[in-house]
Amino acid sequence: MLNIAETLHTWCLAPRPFALATVVRVTGSAPLPVGTSLAVDTDGHAAGSVSGGCVEGAVYELCRQVLDEESGPVRTRFGYSDDDAFAVGLTCGGELDILVQRIDPAHQPPLLHGLLAVATGEPAAVAQVVDGPPHLIGRTLSVSGHAPSLNGTLGGEHEDQAVVAQIRAHLAASRTGLIGIGADSATCPERLSLLIHVNAPRPRMLIFGAVDFAAALSQAGAFLGYRVTVCDARPVFATAARFPYADEVVTQWPHRYLETASLDTRTAICVLTHDAKFDIPLLTRALTLPVAYVGAMGSRRTHQERIRLLRAAGVSEEHLARLRSPIGLDLGARTPEETAISITAEIIAHAHHRSGTPLTRSDGPIHPTHAPPAPMHH
Incomplete structure (x- = not known):
C-alpha cells in the first residue's frame, strides 16, 4: 500500500472511505510485487495498480462492490486462463492473491499513523493481517522508525509483541514481506498471516x-x-x-x-x-x-x-x-x-x-519468486 501512501494519507485526512486492494501473494511470474496496492474512493477515483494492467478492471469493480456494500474483506485469486485468451487473468502466466477491504479512516488510526510517517518521509512499517480469523483480517499495526512505538492492536498483548518484533526486524532490513505468527500459547492461539509494508529511507x-x-x-x-x-x-x-x-x-x-x-x-x-x-x-x-x-x-x-x-x-x-x-x-x-x-x-x-543477459537468450523466470528486493524507494 505504500506505493500510494501520499494519496491514501490525503483520503484519510478528508476523511474519505475507500477500498484498498493489496497483492498479498505472488506465484510464478507477475508484474508487481507483494505489498503493491490499488485503491478506489467513494467518487470512483483510482490510485495505484496491482498488475500493471492485466486485471485492473476486475479489481477496480471488486473495490467498488466492497465499498458500496460495506462488506467485509474479500480475498480472491487471479491467474492465466488457457481456455480464453481474453478472460480476466494474468497473461504473464503467474497468479496473484488480492485482498480487498473497505477502509473507514475514522476507525483506522493505526493505518493513518503509518501513512502519515511515510508521507513525511520517516521510515515506517505497517503490518496488515491478510489471513486468519475473519474479525482480524485487514486490521493494521504501524511502527515509526525514528521513535519506535506501536500504533494499533490485534486484540492481545502476546500477539502485539510478537508482531512488533517482526515489524522492527523488517524495518531494519528495509524489506516488505509476509510473516506468520500464532498457533501456539506463547503468541496467539490462532494462526495469523500478516503482510509487513516497509517504507525505508531512499538508498x-x-x-x-x-x-x-x-x-x-x-x-x-x-x-x-x-x-x-x-x-x-x-x-x-x-x-x-x-x-x-x-x-x-x-x-x-x-x-x-x-x-x-x-x-x-x-x-x-x-x-x-x-x-x-x-x-x-x-x-x-x-x-x-x-x-x-x-x-x-x-x-x-x-x-x-x-x-x-x-x-x-x-x-x-x-x-x-x-x-x-x-x-x-x-x-x-x-x-x-x-x-x-x-x-x-x-x-x-x-x-x-x-x-x-538479454531475456531472449534466457529461459528462466523473468521475476524469480525469491529474488531479493530492488533497492528502490517504495
Missing part, C-alpha cells in the same frame, strides 16, 4: 568525480529513487549548478568524505574520476565497506594499473573481487547518457543477482 548513490558522466548518472540515479551525492575535491567542478539532479554536491577529498558518510547495504558507490590519486585511497576504503555495489570507470589498461596499485596498498583479493571495473554492462555505450544507463543497468542486475 544512497555516491558518485565520485564531478565529470559529465556524473551529471548523467546522477539523473539516472535520481530516476531510480536513489538519494544522490556527487563528491569531488575540486570546487570549480563540484557545483550544484552542474548537477541539478543530485541531492547534494560535496567538495571534499573522496576518501575523507567516505569515512564520515552514512551508508547501508543498499548503497551504490560509483567512482568516475579514473585518477589514481583519488581512486586508490577511495577504493581501498570502499571495498571493505558492507555496501551493495562498488564500481570504477576506466579503460582496461587503467583497470589493470588500478588493481596493481590496490594490491600494493594492501587490498585483499577477496575485496578486489567486489570491484566492478570497468564499470557498467557491455551495451556499447559512448555518450554520458548511454554510459549512465550501462552503469545503472549493472547496479540493478547486481542487486538482483542477475547476469544482464
Whole structure:
C-alpha cells in the first residue's frame, strides 16, 4: 500500500472511505510485487495498480462492490486462463492473491499513523493481517522508525509483541514481506498471516568525480529513487549548478568524505574520476565497506594499473573481487547518457543477482519468486 501512501494519507485526512486492494501473494511470474496496492474512493477515483494492467478492471469493480456494500474483506485469486485468451487473468502466466477491504479512516488510526510517517518521509512499517480469523483480517499495526512505538492492536498483548518484533526486524532490513505468527500459547492461539509494508529511507548513490558522466548518472540515479551525492575535491567542478539532479554536491577529498558518510547495504558507490590519486585511497576504503555495489570507470589498461596499485596498498583479493571495473554492462555505450544507463543497468542486475543477459537468450523466470528486493524507494 505504500506505493500510494501520499494519496491514501490525503483520503484519510478528508476523511474519505475507500477500498484498498493489496497483492498479498505472488506465484510464478507477475508484474508487481507483494505489498503493491490499488485503491478506489467513494467518487470512483483510482490510485495505484496491482498488475500493471492485466486485471485492473476486475479489481477496480471488486473495490467498488466492497465499498458500496460495506462488506467485509474479500480475498480472491487471479491467474492465466488457457481456455480464453481474453478472460480476466494474468497473461504473464503467474497468479496473484488480492485482498480487498473497505477502509473507514475514522476507525483506522493505526493505518493513518503509518501513512502519515511515510508521507513525511520517516521510515515506517505497517503490518496488515491478510489471513486468519475473519474479525482480524485487514486490521493494521504501524511502527515509526525514528521513535519506535506501536500504533494499533490485534486484540492481545502476546500477539502485539510478537508482531512488533517482526515489524522492527523488517524495518531494519528495509524489506516488505509476509510473516506468520500464532498457533501456539506463547503468541496467539490462532494462526495469523500478516503482510509487513516497509517504507525505508531512499538508498544512497555516491558518485565520485564531478565529470559529465556524473551529471548523467546522477539523473539516472535520481530516476531510480536513489538519494544522490556527487563528491569531488575540486570546487570549480563540484557545483550544484552542474548537477541539478543530485541531492547534494560535496567538495571534499573522496576518501575523507567516505569515512564520515552514512551508508547501508543498499548503497551504490560509483567512482568516475579514473585518477589514481583519488581512486586508490577511495577504493581501498570502499571495498571493505558492507555496501551493495562498488564500481570504477576506466579503460582496461587503467583497470589493470588500478588493481596493481590496490594490491600494493594492501587490498585483499577477496575485496578486489567486489570491484566492478570497468564499470557498467557491455551495451556499447559512448555518450554520458548511454554510459549512465550501462552503469545503472549493472547496479540493478547486481542487486538482483542477475547476469544482464538479454531475456531472449534466457529461459528462466523473468521475476524469480525469491529474488531479493530492488533497492528502490517504495
